[in-house]
Amino acid sequence: MFLVRLLLPASIVMTVCFATFASGALDQLPDDEVQALRDILHTLGKKDWDFSNPCNSTVPPTDDTKKIAAVTCSNCTFGNGNESYRVVGIYFMRQNLPGTLPPDLGKLPCLQVFDLSYNYLNGSIPSAWGSLKQLVNISVSGNRLTGPIPGDLAKIPTLTSLTVEYNQLSGNLPLELGSLSSLEVLKLRSNNFTGELPSSFANLTSMTELYIQASGLKGPIPPLDLLGKLTVLMISDLNGSDQVTNFPLKNIDVARWKTLILRNCNLTxxxxxxxxxxxxxISLLTLDLSFNSLSGEIPESFGSSLRDVPRIYLTRNLFTGPIPDWILDGGKNIDLSYNKFTIPEGSKLSSSNCQYGKGINLFASSSMDNETSNIVSCLRISSRCPKNGQYKLHINCGGQEVTVNNSIKFDADTNSGGPSNFFLAQDYYWSFSSTGHFLLDNRPKKAFILSNLSRLSTDTTNPELYMTARFSPLSLTYYAFCLVSGKYRVRLHFAEIVFTDDETYKSLGRRVFDVYIQGERRLKDFDIVKAAGGVRKPNIQSFDAVVTNSGTLEIRFYWAGKGTNTIPSIGDYGPLISAISVDYLDQIPSSIPKGGVVGIIVAGAFVIILFIVAILWWKGCLGQRSSATEHDLRGLDLKTGIFTLRQIKTATNNFDAANKIGEGGFGSVYKGLLSDGTTMAIKQLSSKSKQGNREFLNEIGMISALQHPHLVKLYGCCVEGNQLLLVYEYMENNSLARALFVVIWHLSMRCEAI
Structure with missing residues (x-):
């Protein structure tokens, strides 16, 4: 009995000690696992890890917007069914790791999550990762990775999320990816892939989120109706957009979808x-079908499903018919710009509506706006333009009015903008239209204007133009009007004021967009940093553009989905412009005021007439004369005719006052009608002269020999007694000065606005 009592406590102690030993064994990584982790971190470039406690967490991190460095461990069953304490998660996010991707992940057989988002890693994705049997999540977005996606990744049966966006991956997508029956999230955007979207993607029936924006892939989009679990679909800017693509969905279930973007996919x-x-x-928050070729009317019946969708973008399609009331009454952000809608009589709209309510953008949405020779209908109000138009335009995008070089004034552009916004400047000479919202952006204030909080390069000219910038998540169009027709120099001022130039993930941000002028793409995949040779360095792109009789100039900046949109922060993407300069290249008319020009014209006419009279006086042609005889006239080489005083009296009804049309310092002007029906202007000059008739006629012959399309034609003269009469071409409703100086008169009219 005593022996039993002695042995019982001993057995309890032994049991506790064994349990403690076993527990300690389970909570400690095996040596081979520690060495594998050491090798992996060395390859990644993580040099400061504390291997005395390699597993620093048992709970996976939940906030993927912060810097995270964590290795999670847990008990795991693998291989022959034995349970062991192993690494299950590696999270190194925003750590600026400079290394490469480790090929030996297979040494961590229980690894489930491998997240290296937003670092500075290079190299390619190793095919050896396909040997992992428990890997659930791979995320390597926001690095410098190149090469193709290995088809061996399709051998991971447990893979539910594959995120490789914002890299420089290339090649065709492997067809084997379509066999990943458990895959739920696939993010491929902003890479350099080639080829078409694999038809095998139609087999990814577990898919809930698919992102293929600006991936480099070609259409068409395969039918997606079998992917019944999809709630987020973002496909945009497919290459080979000349290939017609049918809409990949039979209908749009607004209770199922959260985000549906099929932009610039050539849908018809x-x-x-x-x-x-x-x-x-309703679950649908964003419906973006912009920049396609969708056509037909938008039925009123669609309102029951789409009325409460917060954001709808149908920009640049071919929609026709009236705009339904459910859109006009909805009060949401809906962009209908650049379509072919009609405005029926009695409609709530008019042709002067560029925007309706607070968020419905109707700029260039009318069928009348497809008349390329005219200004956009909602701006077609002639009273807004000065009579002779504008010759220049300067805008400080996103900033206050500034003056550079002590002479050039840049207009203020401080309107806050918005996801579906049209703004008309107060001087009525320019406007802008902005389309789109910043995806995944949870900031309380969605800014469409950026401020430069850092120092520009020291050699910057006119730095005041680069302190602010306007940007847009999708499309930004500046529209200048009232311009005089002719050739212009367009200067676009850029400076990247968001990204950094250090060797961190923040320097991997890429702002890539296209620039169109007068509908023609002038810059494709424009990258401000590459063009300027660095960040916070100004870059000016100059183009020549022709403005026709419409007097309008369109400058559009379009984000084709390329580059990054979460580096350094969510929402840091889209076209950005600091300032716009538009200057007339042809010779601008003189800046002399109109009154001065008119005075010059009158004085010029006076001097010419005085010159003619002086010549006649000097030659003695204005004195007493005997009648010119046929003998006197015969043999003279006159380029004009000779009229008798009788003919003149008959034509003017004996100089009837009713025919008098003017009075000047050198005589009266009468309207005369010759016997052949020709209407003449007859100027009567009276003066004495010592010159004889023949000498006067010789002088008239010289003057009549002057021929020019801008000089009124001298038909002839009459010299009888003390009468001197000049017969000119009659100009209806105009003065002699205007007839003599047509070119100068037009010049004065063009100077009115100067």
């Missing part, structure tokens, strides 16, 4: 019918 045909089951709430 009518808008698919949106559906909403009775009693089910």
């Amino acid at each position: 045909g009518p808008l698919p019918e949106p559906i909403l089951s009775p009693g089910v709430g």
